[in-house]
Amino acid sequence: MTPDIQTIFFDVGNTLRIVVKDQPFIDKAEADLMELIQTKESHDELFEKLEARWNVYRKLSKSTLLDVSEGELWTQFMLPDYEPNMVFANAPRLTRLWRDHDGRRVARPDAVETLKELRARGYTLGIIANTVTETEIPDWMAADGVAQCFKTTILSSKVRLRKPDPAIYHLACRCIGTPEANCAYVGDNPVRDVEGTQAAGFGMMIRIDEPDTLNKEKATGKEFIPDHVITKLSDLLDIFPARG
Template sequence: MNTDIRYIFLDLGGTFRVIDKDPAYLATARAKIAELCGVKTEDPTRWFEDVIDKRYDVYREWALKYMCEAPEEVLWRRWLAYDCDPELIRRNASELCYQYRQTKGRRTVVEGGADTVKELCRRGYTLGIISDLVGRREVDEWLDQDGLRPYFQTVQQSSVTYIRKPGPAIYYYAMEEVGAEPENCCYVGDNLNRDIIGAKAVDFGMTVTVQYQKDKPLKLTAENRPDAKVYRFPDLLDIFPKRGQVAVEKLIPPEDGQ
């Protein structure tokens, strides 16, 4: 582990943002998906679960295998709605991706997340986002709505790069945009087999995993073992006191099965 950390890159889902699965919110998004696909059904939720969700499972298997994200139109015309009017799907592909994300829940910044990011920037760290997700619209809208765009000097999305973690290239894009060397970078994420493996593959100086559920054991291997873990997002402030520094004594080391 390198303690000369100047750049901190964040995962989004499960790390910086968490999901509220409000049933009414999910149902509205699923009904909108059916409408956008031109599907008439009395039970949009059942149709979504039986058709779109199952097709997405097949797509996800392909995406993970090749560490690739399909363009919006390709995702829907090839994988999710190939039996619907292709011209309708082409016109609605962007909105379909946006609504698909909403079918999984309402995403909000984790408690203390915004203040932590602002303080890390005040301490001199350069921050960025490296995230896997479908659709190009959602993250840009969220950053503007929450007033967080000024705090992230690079935003790398698999929906834009077409590369998913742990593919090394998406990390390289982030480093290139901010002028960083890998040994001065830390990645913070919740998924050991994507977030941590990818960061270690490009020789990041440090990796941190968030474990919001303390009773959920980590399945650690030599390849996915992070340098530290935190139980609350604001705990990052204990670890990073000033640009170019790491408070090693504050680290909670990951342990086998914990």
């Protein structure tokens, strides 16, 4: 029987937004980070060190299914050898610059209109995302005019829990007021997003086909089957008709 989906939760990275490689943008982010911390290290020394420390943190967070705050990330993991008060005070800015050194994050071409149409069709929308930044997603929502589309935004950096722990999905359902069986989740990760959604008892899981994510997850050897696979966000409009 087709579940009665009332609420649709979304992942953000590689689902609602993608990364565009923009070298001048990347170069500026890295230069701004170096200037912010007044480093005496060379560019290559600093970023090689940061990448190594970032990988250590990522491995830990994935094994424990817990995330830390931005202040803890930078004072304890990324820059423990720099003056802690300076690092803590600048942690939100450091996080944004660190994210920007991957490239420019932009919404998928059909994201905004699809979100607005789903809301107009009577669905409640929310976000459940693993992220180290507490401000980037809310700022994007405001900039692209979709903040009003979302009733609940659950970020791992704020609630500490991270996908695929079912607890983060249960928390989102309590916040938004919809039982798990009446919720759907849209994400790109073929392991984490599908596993967590199904373990939490969601009524439906939709995976958007994202080649970069698939290539990264091939090595896990795990396989979870979503209810639907889509190639673009507007395909959701074929899955979710107007309610009532």
